[in-house]
Amino acid sequence: MKQTKMTLSQTTMNLDFVKRVEHLSGSSVRRCFQCGKCSAGCPMRSFMEHPPNRIVRLLQLGQFERVLAGRSIWYCASCETCTTRCPNKVDLAAIMDALRKLSWDADGPSKESYVQLANRLFIENIRSYGRQYEMRLAAVFNMKSGQFLKDFMLGPKLLTKGKLKMFHRKNRNLPEIEKIFSRIEELRSKDRD
């Protein structure tokens, strides 16, 4: 971490944020005693600027801006190794979900745009089609991320192997899906008021 020095005071610590994370995740943040087991087993730690145990420590110190601004939370693979191995029953995978949701809802300032774009397109696909169509997902991702030639050689190979579906039948539960999405939006806007 570049900035190792931080000044802690009532004005620089946001402990309300910790409470929101604890509420959303259903897990204690405070119970962590920094044994570091989560980071030792994390397959993604080398891609993160803050390894998992440091994320929890930063939260405990009320430094949520540092956590949300970086790419670490978006580089969590949800493999559940941390949650499985925590000796204090801190559900770190659920805490990561909560952090991503808070960042996502606030249209947060994360540096990691590709993962968020992939998530957004995946969820839009569900709303539009009810199911995931991998070819469409990959094509739109490449277009929107400006990487037109990404996996260029893979597409034809997968097509000849019958692994990409060109056409799909309309799902009869699409109106149900639309209702679920709009009622969740309704709940969220009530939450904000």
Added chain:
Amino acid sequence: MKNKLSYSYYPGCSLHASAREYDESTRGLFKALRIGLVEVPDWLCCGATPAHNVDELLSLSLCAKNLELASGVEGDLAVACAACFSRLKTTQHTLAANDDKRQQVAYALDGPLAIGKSVKHLLEILAKDLGLEQLSAAVQKPLSGLKVACYYGCLLTRPPDVPQLDCTEAPTIMERVIAAAGAETVTWSHRLECCGANFTLSRPGVVLKLSGDILASAKRAGADCLMVACPLCHGNLDIRQQEIEAASGERYAMPVFYMTQLLALAAGVAPGKLGFDSMITNPVPLLKEKHLL
């Protein structure tokens, strides 16, 4: 002998496209074992990782809707994909424990919840419901001499409270199932490590590193092939294998089978029905060498 087992079936999105061989071999295997399998009509995407990553309520609601749809088909719900399995079980687990979330999901679905369907991964059905003895008895072509590295990945066993398929840190269910079909299993280091999952779309470099480590570990252990039970793991280890070889300078040429492909082959299903032709790393030379084709 007529088997009375019968299940409703949730294939999940991948099994209708990139993992079509998992779907085909599952159907072939169940037919050979005389286990009934009826697909839930018009099932929906479970939301997978992207939904729970940013919107837990959406993830829970999509899974609750699928469980409701599944309740219209008889039999416990058979799930092939490790990620769908994990999301459906997580939903049941979370909603059983949290009144607030249950109320929110009931609001999103606009009606009372019907999420009580028992959700089972294929491994569980084979090892527990059918039983290893019966599975063994159905073998016509034992997989003798085939050294298999069983790869669990993340979601078949983690977190401890949710899948409850087997021991979290030292599972043996995959090894037991494939040993029942006569294969040899290897002891190796990376069977529970993450393959890089859905970073395959957004950050493929992650997959090249993590899946590369897995292939290297399986090779070190002397495995002929990998066996998986998840379409995302399969995509990363098989579809990206040549890219991994190019990036690491290692040569693997290691076929990655779905467990149902190997089991169905052993149970005497015609190889032409098992989708070997849709695998990127060609398994035919290995299967011929072992006199399985």
